[in-house]
Structures are given as structure tokens and as C-alpha cells.
Amino acid sequence: MLSYLARRLLVxxxxxxxxxxxxxxxxxxxPGGPFDLExxxxxxxxxxxxxxxxxxxxxxxxYLDYMAGIARFDLGPSLKFRDxxxxxxxxxxxxxxxxxxxxxxxxxxxxxTIMGSIAALRQNSAADxxxxxxxxxxxxxxxxxMGPILALxxxxxxxxxxxxxxxxxxxxxxxxxxxxxxxxxxxxxxxISRLMRASMIEVLRSNYVRTARAxxxxxxxxxxxxxxxxxxxxxxxxxxxxxxxLLTGSIVIEQVFQLPGIxxxxxQAALQRDYTVVMGVVILYASLIxxxxxxxxxxxxxxxxxxxxx
Amino acid sequence: MAFASPPxxxxxxxxxxxxxxxxxxxxxxxRLLRNRAAVASLVLLGVLTFLAFIGxxxxxxxxSFIYRDRVQIPPGWENLHLFGxxxxxRDLLARTLVGLRMSLMVGVVATAVSLVIGVLWGATAGFxxxxxxxxxxxIVDVLYSLPFIxxxxxxxxxxxxxxxxxxxxxxxxxxxTMARIVRGQTISLKSxxxxxxARAAGVSQFAIIRRHIVPNVLGPVVxxxxxxxxxxxxxxxxxSFLGLxxxxxxxxxxxxxxxxxxxxxxxxxxxxxxxxxxxxxxxxFNFVGDGLRDAIDPKDR
Numbered sequence: 001m002l003s004y005l006a007r008r009l010l011v012x013x014x015x016x017x018x019x020x021x022x023x024x025x026x027x028x029x030x031p032g033g034p035f036d037l038e039x040x041x042x043x044x045x046x047x048x049x050x051x052x053x054x055x056x057x058x059x060x061x062x063y064l065d066y067m068a069g070i071a072r073f074d075l076g077p078s079l080k081f082r083d084x085x086x087x088x089x090x091x092x093x094x095x096x097x098x099x100x101x102x103x104x105x106x107x108x109x110x111x112x113t114i115m116g117s118i119a120a121l122r123q124n125s126a127a128d129x130x131x132x133x134x135x136x137x138x139x140x141x142x143x144x145x146m147g148p149i150l151a152l153x154x155x156x157x158x159x160x161x162x163x164x165x166x167x168x169x170x171x172x173x174x175x176x177x178x179x180x181x182x183x184x185x186x187x188x189x190x191x192i193s194r195l196m197r198a199s200m201i202e203v204l205r206s207n208y209v210r211t212a213r214a215x216x217x218x219x220x221x222x223x224x225x226x227x228x229x230x231x232x233x234x235x236x237x238x239x240x241x242x243x244x245x246l247l248t249g250s251i252v253i254e255q256v257f258q259l260p261g262i263x264x265x266x267x268q269a270a271l272q273r274d275y276t277v278v279m280g281v282v283i284l285y286a287s288l289i290x291x292x293x294x295x296x297x298x299x300x301x302x303x304x305x306x307x308x309x310x
Numbered sequence: 311m312a313f314a315s316p317p318x319x320x321x322x323x324x325x326x327x328x329x330x331x332x333x334x335x336x337x338x339x340x341r342l343l344r345n346r347a348a349v350a351s352l353v354l355l356g357v358l359t360f361l362a363f364i365g366x367x368x369x370x371x372x373x374s375f376i377y378r379d380r381v382q383i384p385p386g387w388e389n390l391h392l393f394g395x396x397x398x399x400r401d402l403l404a405r406t407l408v409g410l411r412m413s414l415m416v417g418v419v420a421t422a423v424s425l426v427i428g429v430l431w432g433a434t435a436g437f438x439x440x441x442x443x444x445x446x447x448x449i450v451d452v453l454y455s456l457p458f459i460x461x462x463x464x465x466x467x468x469x470x471x472x473x474x475x476x477x478x479x480x481x482x483x484x485x486x487t488m489a490r491i492v493r494g495q496t497i498s499l500k501s502x503x504x505x506x507x508a509r510a511a512g513v514s515q516f517a518i519i520r521r522h523i524v525p526n527v528l529g530p531v532v533x534x535x536x537x538x539x540x541x542x543x544x545x546x547x548x549x550s551f552l553g554l555x556x557x558x559x560x561x562x563x564x565x566x567x568x569x570x571x572x573x574x575x576x577x578x579x580x581x582x583x584x585x586x587x588x589x590x591x592x593x594x595f596n597f598v599g600d601g602l603r604d605a606i607d608p609k610d611r
Contacts, residue, residue, distance in 0.1 A: 004532060015452050018452070023460075023464060024460070024462070026461070026464050026465065029541060103409065107331075112317040136593070136596065139592075139596065140540070140592035140593050140596060141589055141591050142544050142547065143565065144547065144564075144568070145567055145585045145588065145589070147583065147587075148567075148570070148571035148574055148581055149581070151574075152574050152581070162600070169401070200541075216442060251459070251552065252548065252551060255551070255552065256571065260514075266460065266463070267463060267552055267554075270463055270464055270467045271467060273467075278464065281460070282460050282464075285460060
């Protein structure tokens, strides 16, 4: 187990290095630079600014410097926000994205598991068909359609909830979080309830569930203690990709609901050639995805006695 | 009763049986045709595609013509703005059709790119096997764990929002699953008895690939292609929504939805019309994909 963990982390290091390298050179290949969009500045000042950020050096030298910084866990200064480092920007934006992401995935797993299980237990009933119907709808309506529609209906038309913006004065209040979290969770609820339904149907047909029923266990405990435990396995291995999908989705959600999260920062930074911020966010997300995949795999092994990592 | 029939008729019957054996594909077709949701979706997709490609040529309004005095007119019969006009005074029906055309094109072309890369990669890894296979599939594993959308965003920013690049970039992101499917299928087919039998009977390598491997790999690939197209359409719309996809004067459904979302308080139809069009298209692709999977996968017979 420990050696498996060590091996996975060892593979993660070259992966991250490749990601950093590709992202670094892709950004540098972009036409235009971080200081182009502002009002034209005298050549000497421009030279000074470039030198201050080390950008007068050849690209390979910049790359080595950047890597040296990474080794010291230093992501460097932002090129656009003069008095902020990349770490500052991430520290501002990431909590917003993380809270929304964590709430969404919890909601999606909770609702999706229940919906899928009910559909499987009452296969071919009205409840089953409505779950399948809802999940099909959830899959074909992307967040960037659902978000505006929810904002339009719930927020503007019925005036029930605020449509957007996390006012820094009030912070993240529950009312302000409901719409973004639900919008982000809906497609995941759809996928999870489908997965759950299929695997639950299969498990309910298995011999050990029949045995558990035959020996007279109450129906509830057969489902919850016996069937559910192996039925959630496909769900657990889906959590890695789901986490990645949530990160992507949150870019849209932050745009639609005007939340000051990291996804929005990333798009802005990429458009403005804020190299260091782009790199910082890419590194953050790549590490997150790697860690979440690893956690999902370990959880899978913990729940499934057939799988042994060594 | 066979002995009762004259010998010539029997020979004829046998010959006909040899020619008209029910192949896997005949079976699949008949099963697909029995699936009403899939057939309806297929027909609807045909209609949508026809409208998207022919409609803009026939419709009374040009998709880019600006009616200065008809800004954000609600849907109605007046001046034949059936779906209303947008914030610039352009006919929304015409724009939706043009946008749908672009989305369909992106879907098909990018899927084709992912198909070529995925099939070549997966088939090569599966055929050669051993170390090469290990290495190629490890690369796929690593790529799987990348935050790809970030790279697509960087790509779009770096190389400008060039339409060809959108095709290639999305296609280059979507090939991984295809490679895995093709590799798995190739490996399991390689060791099948009927392939071995063909080899023992002296059938050439090329003929084996053409007659036995390709048709058997094709099933899952076709299914996956029908499910990739909507995924690609979504990916493009996502980019357009962020302002990184197709640029004016060209438009796509994602683009229209993005504009509609901005104007939804005063002109909700500019959001609803393209959003419904996209949902309808994605619905159809999903039903066709599910139907094909049920039809082609012999396990569920």
C-alpha cells in the first residue's frame, strides 16, 4: 500500500514537470506580451520593466529560473497586478472555487446515489423512468445554458434568490451559493444517478444479495449494508474524472454568476498574457487532478477487497 | 421437407442462403430500426442538418444583415422574424441556423480528427503489443490526468481564435478514449479463434485486417463517434461562451447562447432559441448513440 502510494507520487512528479514545461512554452509562443496592452511606454522604461521581471533573458534562461522558483514553491509575481504575487491571487480565488466545487460534488453524490438506487430498486416503474428522463436532460443541458436559465427564472422572474456576485462585504452566504452550486451539480447528478442505477441493478441480481435476502435480513439493511457497498464502486472510480469536470465547469459558473473564483482569473490571465498567473493556475489544477485521482483509486481499493495494491 | 423439394430448387436455396446470410450489421440495423427513440432522433437530426445547411440560403433574412430599426423584436409574424431579432437587429432564426451549421461542422470535423488519431494510436499499440504498447498507453494515462481544457484555452489564446485550430484542438483532446477502446478491441480480437483460423487457412495479413479486425473494431468505434460529436459540440460551445471560440461574423450555438445570456433580461428569446436548438441536437445525438450501442453490442441481445 505504502509502496504503491510512493510509486504513484513518483510518477506524478514527471507528469507535473511535463505539464509545466508544455504550458510554459505555449504561453511564451503567444504573440504579444504582458506589457503590450497598456499605454505605450518609453523604450527605456519598457526595458527596465522587462528586466525587473527577468523577461529580457533568453527563453531557456527564463524557463530555468521559473523551474528554480517552483522548486522553492515560489510561483513568482503577477505580471498584471503589480503588488500581488501569484500565490496571493490563488489564495483569493481558490477558496471560492473550492467551496463551490466541494459543495457541488457532495450534493451530486448524495442526490445521485439516492436517485440511482431508487430507480434500480423500482426498475421500470414511473420513478425509474423519471430518474432516467431527468438524467438524460441533465446530460444534454450544459452548465452555461442551465446557469443563465436558472438565473433568469429563479433570480429575475420569481425573485427568489440573488443571481450573482459574491459581495466581499457579505462573503459567501447560503442564498448566493445555492444557484451556482446547483447549476454545477446538475450534470454530475445526471451522470452519477445513471452510473448508480446500472451498477445497483447488477448488484441486486448477484448471489450474495439473494443470500442476504434468503436468510431473512430486512430489505432496508440488504440494500444499505450489502448492495450499496459494492454498487458505489463504479461511482468511486468516476470521482476522479468528475472532479476534473467540476473544475472545468466552475470556469463557466464563475463567469455566469460573476464569482471571484480562480477559473475566471485563469481566463482573464490567459487573455492578458499574465504568464505567471496562468502557469500557477495550471500547476494548481494539474496537482489537484492528480491528487484527486489518487484519492479515488485508494478509496476504491479500500472499498473493494478484491483490489490489492502492492 | 428438404428432400421433398426438387434438387435444383435446393441448390438455389443454398446459394441464396450463402449470399444472404444475416451479418452482424443486418442484425444491428434491424435492431436499430426497432428503437423508436433512435429512429425519431435520426430523422430529426437529418431535418436539423438539412435546415442548417440549406435553410440560410432559402430564408428571407440574411444571418448577418442588420435591421437598424428592428432591435430585439420578440418572436412573431411581423416581418417574418419568427424567432425575433438580436441586440444588433439581426434575424435570430437565420443566425440560429448558421450557428447550428457551425456547431455541426465543428462536431463532425473535430470528431474526425479524434477518430484518426485515436484509431491509429490504439490500433498500433494493440497490434505491436509489448513494450511499445506499454509506453503508448502510459502516455494516454498521463494525458488523461491533464487539465485539458486549460491547454485548449491557452492554445486559443496563443494562436488566435482560428477556426481550423478549434477543430484540431478539440479533436486532439478527445482522442484518448477512442485510443483505449480501439486498443482493447484489437488486443482481444488478435487472439480470437476465428482470426487464428483465418491465419491457419492461409489468409493474408491484410485480408485478416480487412475482413475480420476492421469490421469488429468498427462497432464500438461507431458508437463512440456518435457520443463524441455531442461532446465536441459542447466543448466548442464552452469555448465560445468564454469568448474563445468561433468569432464574429461567424457564429455558433455557443456564441449565440453566450450573447443571449447577456441580453436575457430584456430579450429572453435570444437565449432560449439557441439553447433549445442545442439541447435538441444533443438529445438526438445521445439517443442515436444509445440506440447504436444497444444495436451493435451483442451482449444485450
